[in-house]
Amino acid sequence: MVRIVLFLSAVLVAVLYAGQSRGAGTKGPMFRDGGNPHNLSITNTGVNFKATNAADPRANQVCIFCHTPHNARAQTPLWNRADTTQTFGHYSSASLSIHKDATARSASDYLSEPNGSSRLCLSCHDGVTALGAILRSGFDTSAIEVNGSDLTVMSGTHVFDRTKVTNSHHPVSFKYTTDVVARLNTLEGPGNSYTLPMDSTSNARGFIKLDRDQRVQCTTCHEPHQSQYKDTINNPPLTPFWVYDGSGLGTVSPNTVHDEVCLACHNFVSPNP
Numbered sequence: 001m002v003r004i005v006l007f008l009s010a011v012l013v014a015v016l017y018a019g020q021s022r023g024a025g026t027k028g029p030m031f032r033d034g035g036n037p038h039n040l041s042i043t044n045t046g047v048n049f050k051a052t053n054a055a056d057p058r059a060n061q062v063c064i065f066c067h068t069p070h071n072a073r074a075q076t077p078l079w080n081r082a083d084t085t086q087t088f089g090h091y092s093s094a095s096l097s098i099h100k101d102a103t104a105r106s107a108s109d110y111l112s113e114p115n116g117s118s119r120l121c122l123s124c125h126d127g128v129t130a131l132g133a134i135l136r137s138g139f140d141t142s143a144i145e146v147n148g149s150d151l152t153v154m155s156g157t158h159v160f161d162r163t164k165v166t167n168s169h170h171p172v173s174f175k176y177t178t179d180v181v182a183r184l185n186t187l188e189g190p191g192n193s194y195t196l197p198m199d200s201t202s203n204a205r206g207f208i209k210l211d212r213d214q215r216v217q218c219t220t221c222h223e224p225h226q227s228q229y230k231d232t233i234n235n236p237p238l239t240p241f242w243v244y245d246g247s248g249l250g251t252v253s254p255n256t257v258h259d260e261v262c263l264a265c266h267n268f269v270s271p272n273p
């Protein structure tokens with residue numbers, strides 16, 4: 001767990017997050033409070049990036065940055081963003097079986113690039129694609145002005161480049177099925193075993209999502225509309241845009257709410273790598 005958590009400079013992020021508040025507890029696409037960094041509309045407050053052209057009616061909209069306006073409530077979300085042009089590769093490490101073991105790799109179908117909805121995240125978080133570059137809103141396909149320019153891209157610690165995807169953040173876009181779990185358990189042994197969320201005893205098991213292909217994606221851990229648990233202790237938060245609100249836990253704290261998500265799949269017995 002340490003590996004995942006230690007990447008940010010606390011000082012820099014404390015500055016970035018100053019004055020920001022985050023909501024918690026309500027499931028679904030809500031952008032209730034000021035300071036939600038995924039609300040890029042002009043009226044938001046306390047965020048680093050938002051629309052700035054008051055003459056553009058699209059600047060007042062929230063969903064438009066990710067979904068096409070007429071389909072924002074469709075059952076299958078229709079993305080309103082062009083694909084990222086970057087190549088990222090995939091996370092690998094000496095101990096990552098889904099990468100190095102041929103059987104685990106083919107069962108998990110661990111491909112070379114992040115796929116599915118993770119690509120939507122990367123179309124803003126790549127630090128290359130303009131934040132306001134949307135595909136359509138009616139006949140208007142021009143970018144929405146963000147921070148004074150149509151070309152503004154994300155900068156700072158939240159940018160995901162190749163190094164971050166291949167070395168630091170959690171692996172994504174692999175299938176997590178009964179077969180994969182069985183292979184991992186054969187390879188790893190009881191000290192570091194795996195379960196499918198639905199078979200685990202974790203209180204977070206009902207909150208963790210695999211996609212239609214049973215792949216782990218960014219949305220396995222992150223709920224991109226509204227964090228379900230507000231971490232008021234750590235800067236940066238341990239539970240940013242978190243899928244799980246802590247319900248069912250005896251002790252609800254940033255650490256327990258964070259760890260309960262990991263424990264839905266990992267059974268870390270020995271000290272973490």
Ligand code: HEC
Pocket residue numbers: 028029030031038039062063064065066067072073074075076077117120209219224225
């Ligand atoms: C920062 C990007 C982003 C913004 C902004 C955004 N969404 Fe989403 N939305 C997503 C992603 C990603 C998913 C898919 C979640 C998944 O994979 O299950 C999604 C899924 C949905 C779904 C399908 C059900 C669900 O929650 O998974 C609905 C409905 C939805 N969004 C509505 C909205 C509405 C309404 C707004 C504006 C108030 C909005 N979204 C703003 C990224 C966004």
Ligand code: HEC
Pocket residue numbers: 016022037038040047048049065066117118120121122123124125131154155156157158218219222224236237240241
């Ligand atoms: C429309 C652009 C856009 C998309 C698409 C997008 N993000 Fe973000 N995200 C942002 C911005 C802007 C920030 C704030 C960056 C900053 O302040 O430096 C942010 C911040 C975050 C944070 C940190 C929040 C916090 O409270 O500390 C997380 C986690 C995150 N995004 C995850 C995701 C995930 C997961 C997806 C895909 C499901 C996604 N983002 C898609 C624009 C986007």
Ligand code: HEC
Pocket residue numbers: 004005006007008114118121122125157158159160169170171172216217218219220221222236237238239240258
């Ligand atoms: C296994 C769970 C998990 C998955 C999958 C995951 N994250 Fe995270 N993410 C976390 C945790 C935990 C944190 C907070 C601690 C930290 O910063 O490492 C975090 C922090 C973040 C942040 C804020 C800090 C930073 O490093 O930028 C962003 C942005 C983010 N995630 C985006 C993403 C994107 C994009 C993806 C998919 C490519 C993704 N996450 C996949 C667990 C996950």
Ligand code: HEC
Pocket residue numbers: 001002003004092093094095096097098099170171176184194197208216220221258259261262263264265266
């Ligand atoms: C949906 C299931 C799932 C969830 C939830 C999950 N993981 Fe994972 N994680 C995996 C799988 C599967 C692997 C790949 C294991 C392998 O191939 O050796 C993995 C890999 C990792 C690795 C890389 C290990 C290596 O050998 O390089 C770390 C570190 C990790 N997870 C930590 C976490 C943390 C911390 C959390 C909670 C924030 C978390 N995981 C949540 C399933 C999950």
